[in-house]
Amino acid sequence: MPTSATGRSTNRRATAGFTLLELVVVLAIVGVLVTVAGIAVPDRARSRLEHAAARLAATLEDCRRAAVLSGAPGGVRLNRDGYEPLTYRGEWLPSTSADARRRLAPELVLVDAPPAPGGDEDNPDVVCLPSGETHRPDIRIAFRERAGYVELTSDENGDILTRWVGPT
Numbered sequence: 001m002p003t004s005a006t007g008r009s010t011n012r013r014a015t016a017g018f019t020l021l022e023l024v025v026v027l028a029i030v031g032v033l034v035t036v037a038g039i040a041v042p043d044r045a046r047s048r049l050e051h052a053a054a055r056l057a058a059t060l061e062d063c064r065r066a067a068v069l070s071g072a073p074g075g076v077r078l079n080r081d082g083y084e085p086l087t088y089r090g091e092w093l094p095s096t097s098a099d100a101r102r103r104l105a106p107e108l109v110l111v112d113a114p115p116a117p118g119g120d121e122d123n124p125d126v127v128c129l130p131s132g133e134t135h136r137p138d139i140r141i142a143f144r145e146r147a148g149y150v151e152l153t154s155d156e157n158g159d160i161l162t163r164w165v166g167p168t
Contacts, residue, residue, distance in 0.1 A: 049141060052105060063075065063128040073127055078125040
């Protein structure tokens with residue numbers, strides 16, 4: 001077996017492989033990358049829930065603005081699987097918009113809403129008055145089988161607010 005001037009073997013087989021220190025460093029780097037990736041990737045289910053709540057909040061805001069601008073009350077009918085804007089013309093009528101009826105994703109539910117179809121089908125569950133007030137704005141959209149929900153409320157100005165309640 002040939003040796004070098006320093007007395008070390010020049011045989012490649014003897015120096016092949018990784019040292020324990022090199023393996024530990026690589027594992028530490030991989031661990032840091034996995035941790036960063038886990039923090040950077042948002043919870044898709046929670047984001048779907050927050051998106052559904054934002055859509056309902058926008059529908060309630062549209063109802064409120066339309067009532068103020070038209071001088072006639074508006075409303076939103078709720079059921080556990082979705083919601084539908086209503087207009088008042090002597091009686092409560094579904095909105096004429098083609099995409100007015102909104103269905104929630106299958107894993108979401110409107111909490112405290114009547115089961116579909118809801119109790120009094122002729123009247124809305126949320127009423128928007130021409131004064132800008134919104135009656136019964138406290139609504140929760142939740143997961144059917146997971147912890148956490150988004151709560152929709154209105155402030156003193158009638159603006160709709162959303163708040164996540166659940167694990168972070």
